[in-house]
Amino acid sequence: MSHASYSIALIAEILDASPVFSDTEAMISQLATDSRSVIYPAESLFFALKAQRDGHKYVDDAYKNGIRNFVVTEKGSLEKYEDVNILVVSDVLLSLQNLSAYNRSQYDLKVLAITGSNGKTIVKEWLYQLLANDFNIVKSPKSFNSQIGVPLSVWQIEEEHTMGIFEAGISRSGEMSSLAQIIKPTIGILTNIGEAHAEGFFSHAEKLKEKLKLFNNAELLIYSPDYTTGLSPKDLPAKAQFSWSLKEKADLQILFIEPIESKSYIRALCKGIEIECLIPFRDNASVENGIICWATLLALGYSGKEADARLEKLTRVSMRLELKTGINQCSVIDDSYSADTSSLAIALDFLNLQNQHAKKTLILSDLVETGKSNEILYTEIAALLKQKNLHRLIGVGPNISSSDEFFDLEKVFFKDTQSFIQNFPALHFNNETILVKGARKFEFERISKLITLKIHDTILEIDLNALSGNLQFYRNKLKSGVKVMAMVKAFSYGSGSFEIANLLQYNKVDYLAVAFTDEGVSLRKAGITIPIMVMSPEPSGFDAIIKHNLEPEIYSLDILKSFSGYLNDNDYDYPIHLKLDTGMHRLGFEEPDLPDLLRTLVETTKLKVISVFSHLVGSDSASLDEFSVHQLNRFTDMANDIEAGLNYSFIRHISNTSGITRHPDAQLDMVRIGIGLYGFDGNLLNNQSLRTVAVLKTTVTQVKKLKANETVGYSRKGVLSGGGDIATVKIGYADGYNRKFGNGVGIMIINGKRVNTVGVICMDMCMLDVTGLDVKIGDEVIVFNSELPIVELANQIDTIPYEILTNISQRVKRIYFYE
Numbered sequence: 001m002s003h004a005s006y007s008i009a010l011i012a013e014i015l016d017a018s019p020v021f022s023d024t025e026a027m028i029s030q031l032a033t034d035s036r037s038v039i040y041p042a043e044s045l046f047f048a049l050k051a052q053r054d055g056h057k058y059v060d061d062a063y064k065n066g067i068r069n070f071v072v073t074e075k076g077s078l079e080k081y082e083d084v085n086i087l088v089v090s091d092v093l094l095s096l097q098n099l100s101a102y103n104r105s106q107y108d109l110k111v112l113a114i115t116g117s118n119g120k121t122i123v124k125e126w127l128y129q130l131l132a133n134d135f136n137i138v139k140s141p142k143s144f145n146s147q148i149g150v151p152l153s154v155w156q157i158e159e160e161h162t163m164g165i166f167e168a169g170i171s172r173s174g175e176m177s178s179l180a181q182i183i184k185p186t187i188g189i190l191t192n193i194g195e196a197h198a199e200g201f202f203s204h205a206e207k208l209k210e211k212l213k214l215f216n217n218a219e220l221l222i223y224s225p226d227y228t229t230g231l232s233p234k235d236l237p238a239k240a241q242f243s244w245s246l247k248e249k250a251d252l253q254i255l256f257i258e259p260i261e262s263k264s265y266i267r268a269l270c271k272g273i274e275i276e277c278l279i280p281f282r283d284n285a286s287v288e289n290g291i292i293c294w295a296t297l298l299a300l301g302y303s304g305k306e307a308d309a310r311l312e313k314l315t316r317v318s319m320r321l322e323l324k325t326g327i328n329q330c331s332v333i334d335d336s337y338s339a340d341t342s343s344l345a346i347a348l349d350f351l352n353l354q355n356q357h358a359k360k361t362l363i364l365s366d367l368v369e370t371g372k373s374n375e376i377l378y379t380e381i382a383a384l385l386k387q388k389n390l391h392r393l394i395g396v397g398p399n400i401s402s403s404d405e406f407f408d409l410e411k412v413f414f415k416d417t418q419s420f421i422q423n424f425p426a427l428h429f430n431n432e433t434i435l436v437k438g439a440r441k442f443e444f445e446r447i448s449k450l451i452t453l454k455i456h457d458t459i460l461e462i463d464l465n466a467l468s469g470n471l472q473f474y475r476n477k478l479k480s481g482v483k484v485m486a487m488v489k490a491f492s493y494g495s496g497s498f499e500i501a502n503l504l505q506y507n508k509v510d511y512l513a514v515a516f517t518d519e520g521v522s523l524r525k526a527g528i529t530i531p532i533m534v535m536s537p538e539p540s541g542f543d544a545i546i547k548h549n550l551e552p553e554i555y556s557l558d559i560l561k562s563f564s565g566y567l568n569d570n571d572y573d574y575p576i577h578l579k580l581d582t583g584m585h586r587l588g589f590e591e592p593d594l595p596d597l598l599r600t601l602v603e604t605t606k607l608k609v610i611s612v613f614s615h616l617v618g619s620d621s622a623s624l625d626e627f628s629v630h631q632l633n634r635f636t637d638m639a640n641d642i643e644a645g646l647n648y649s650f651i652r653h654i655s656n657t658s659g660i661t662r663h664p665d666a667q668l669d670m671v672r673i674g675i676g677l678y679g680f681d682g683n684l685l686n687n688q689s690l691r692t693v694a695v696l697k698t699t700v701t702q703v704k705k706l707k708a709n710e711t712v713g714y715s716r717k718g719v720l721s722g723g724g725d726i727a728t729v730k731i732g733y734a735d736g737y738n739r740k741f742g743n744g745v746g747i748m749i750i751n752g753k754r755v756n757t758v759g760v761i762c763m764d765m766c767m768l769d770v771t772g773l774d775v776k777i778g779d780e781v782i783v784f785n786s787e788l789p790i791v792e793l794a795n796q797i798d799t800i801p802y803e804i805l806t807n808i809s810q811r812v813k814r815i816y817f818y819e
């Protein structure tokens with residue numbers, strides 16, 4: 001096992017817990033906060049955190065997954081198990097932090113702590129790239145920087161490490177002291193400080209003071225006076241400081257920055273001597289983060305020359321896992337930015353969340369984890385693969401190849417990426433999910449290119465974390481016990497099918513709903529096992545409904561009788577959902593239909609009413625509030641009649657997305673969330689608190705200069721009276737970019753600038769007026785994102801976000817991101 005272990009008895013003492021022991025010898029090496037992702041259950045200690053959800057609800061799941069050691073505030077349902085150790089504490093989060101702080105106190109190593117509003121993760125990853133040759137480094141996985149993420153990160157420290165690099169983020173006053181006690185930094189790094197209000201602080205000064213608390217006991221602080229205005233030098237924490245500045249005298253005083261092709265050449269004065277460096281990026285954020293890394297290297301004692309040599313080799317850090325469509329019905333998860341055990345575990349969790357293919361394959365390079373013998377490292381990886389139910393391993397590199405014997409699954413090894421590519425046809429990728437994970441020097445992007453479908457230049461990026469975040473936003477608005485039905489009809493409002501459904505299933509929604517039977521069938525084929533309601537079941541699809549265990553919405557006596565007639569005589573209690581018409585006048589039973597409905601239902605034992613529901617016509621609109629209340633009352637009356645007639649109860653639901661926030665009384669037993677998941681709610685001002693899920697991008701295919709009086713596109717509709725520049729981009733009405741956006745109505749963003757369409761929108765492309773802008777072939781063009789929101793597009797052509805989203809055609813490839 002990788003991590004040093006502590007006995008549960010010692011942990012009980014450290015946490016000052018009231019223990020109930022079944023086995024005081026149990027050794028703990030892993031901390032778990034999510035019952036779904038445990039790697040070594042026998043050695044894991046589960047913390048029932050009251051975070052977004054109450055972890056106490058998941059202790060049974062954790063038990064089922066093999067966990068036997070728990071930290072809780074009350075024994076609750078654990079009491080029924082005989083083979084568990086329970087540590088009862090008054091504050092579970094504090095206990096997690098205390099245990100991690102104890103682990104930290106056992107080791108004496110250089111610890112770099114990074115905080116600031118922006119750039120923490122990039123600076124951390126870059127310092128890792130810059131220092132990995134000289135130290136055996138442990139670092140925060142991804143952006144684990146919260147009250148929970150920091151203790152989980154610091155817990156990873158063990159004997160062999162000579163340096164730790166951790167990031168710390170806070171969202172309100174008072175949080176930093178606890179992080180400081182866990183990390184105990186020796187060196188502090190302050191990155192960019194942004195707007196105070198964006199992060200829940202009163203003022204800039206308050207925010208700065210809070211952040212700096214991280215460094216109170218540090219030896220050295222690396223900072224910029226550009227970000228500490230209002231603070232006198234004596235107020236700065238740490239025993240010594242090393243400053244950098246673009247504006248004033250500093251230990252590293254930047255003299256000038258000059259772009260050279262895609263790089264930035266920087267000259268600076270360091271303790272009176274002129275030095276220089278070349279950073280392989282041009283954008284402002286990267287340059288600033290690069291300077292912070294430069295300052296850190298100098299402060300650590302590296303020479304200007306050495307620092308320059310290292311900085312030049314920095315590579316871009318992508319924190320996202322990308323899920324793409326692969327060749328031969330495969331799905332490909334692309335994660336080639338780092339190859340270490342903890343990021344592998346995270347990527348494998350994402351792999352396991354995708355159930356659309358029965359087979360799971362991992363293409364893995366040698367791991368660069370200095371300090372561990374091959375035997376220990378690859379035994380660990382082998383255990384991880386077994387625990388995550390991998391089917392096939394394709395190892396690339398000399399080390400993993402020579403560790404063949406440890407792996408107990410279908411496997412094949414190649415000495416390098418080139419020989420993988422030569423043997424590629426023999427690997428027969430077909431209908432499987434493939435995780436591609438390699439250290440940078442193996443250049444696995446060559447492998448991903450081979451196994452993913454070529455992406456046409458217009459893509460819709462879907463941020464799965466944002467979608468989970470939006471689900472959580474609504475969960476927090478629900479009264480306790482209210483269930484969630486997630487609407488995934490119309491290709492999940494244009495965002496995808498099984499990719500979204502898998503995520504929702506993983507996040508434990510109670511129901512999914514689709515419009516048509518075939519949508520439900522494809523979800524079942526993709527491994528979705530939670531209940532699925534079909535809203536427009538057609539008799540020709542009844543066979544498929546029953547075969548795939550889908551649940552029909554019954555909206556008329558005809559459909560009720562024909563479905564019932566379709567079932568076999570010995571079928572019993574088949575789940576159905578009754579739709580009531582309370583004012584939409586679209587589908588559903590009305591009051592006068594109820595006697596016949598009830599008579600038919602009572603006569604048969606084949607059917608069981610699982611839920612009764614209706615739909616609000618104007619839940620987002622103040623002017624219709626009265627009507628919404630009227631619908632709710634009518635619904636309640638009718639549902640009561642049905643319940644009395646059937647003599648059993650069922651789930652009642654009437655609210656869609658905007659009803660959740662606007663009409664809390666209408667939450668009933670369940671809510672149906674649709675558009676809110678995808679980031680829109682007519683009832684929230686500017687969709688506040690919701691995250692943007694979808695970004696539509698395309699590229700410039702050609703740039704042209706126009707003379708006065710020349711025209712653009714069909715029918716000569718596009719006119720730039722004085723001439724100008726136009727860019728042709730690869731999106732047209734066949735992709736879902738409505739013709740109404742033509743002739744200057746529509747706006748896109750190129751290189752950060754808003755530009756208008758010119759001329760009519762064609763089938764596969766359209767033209768933009770880029771007069772006076774520096775636009776080149778291949779430049780990225782944003783059609784919508786968080787800065788150019790879909791709501792704005794909808795307003796431009798007098799429609800609603802629903803239509804913009806669902807119109808994006810299937811030929812536009814979707815890419816899914818997960819952090």
Ligand SMILES: *Cc1c(COP(=O)(O)O)cnc(C)c1O
Binds near residue numbers: 615657
């Ligand atoms: C689509 C749909 C919803 C979801 O509505 P949103 O406004 O997208 O939340 C809810 N109920 C029914 C019956 C629907 O058809």
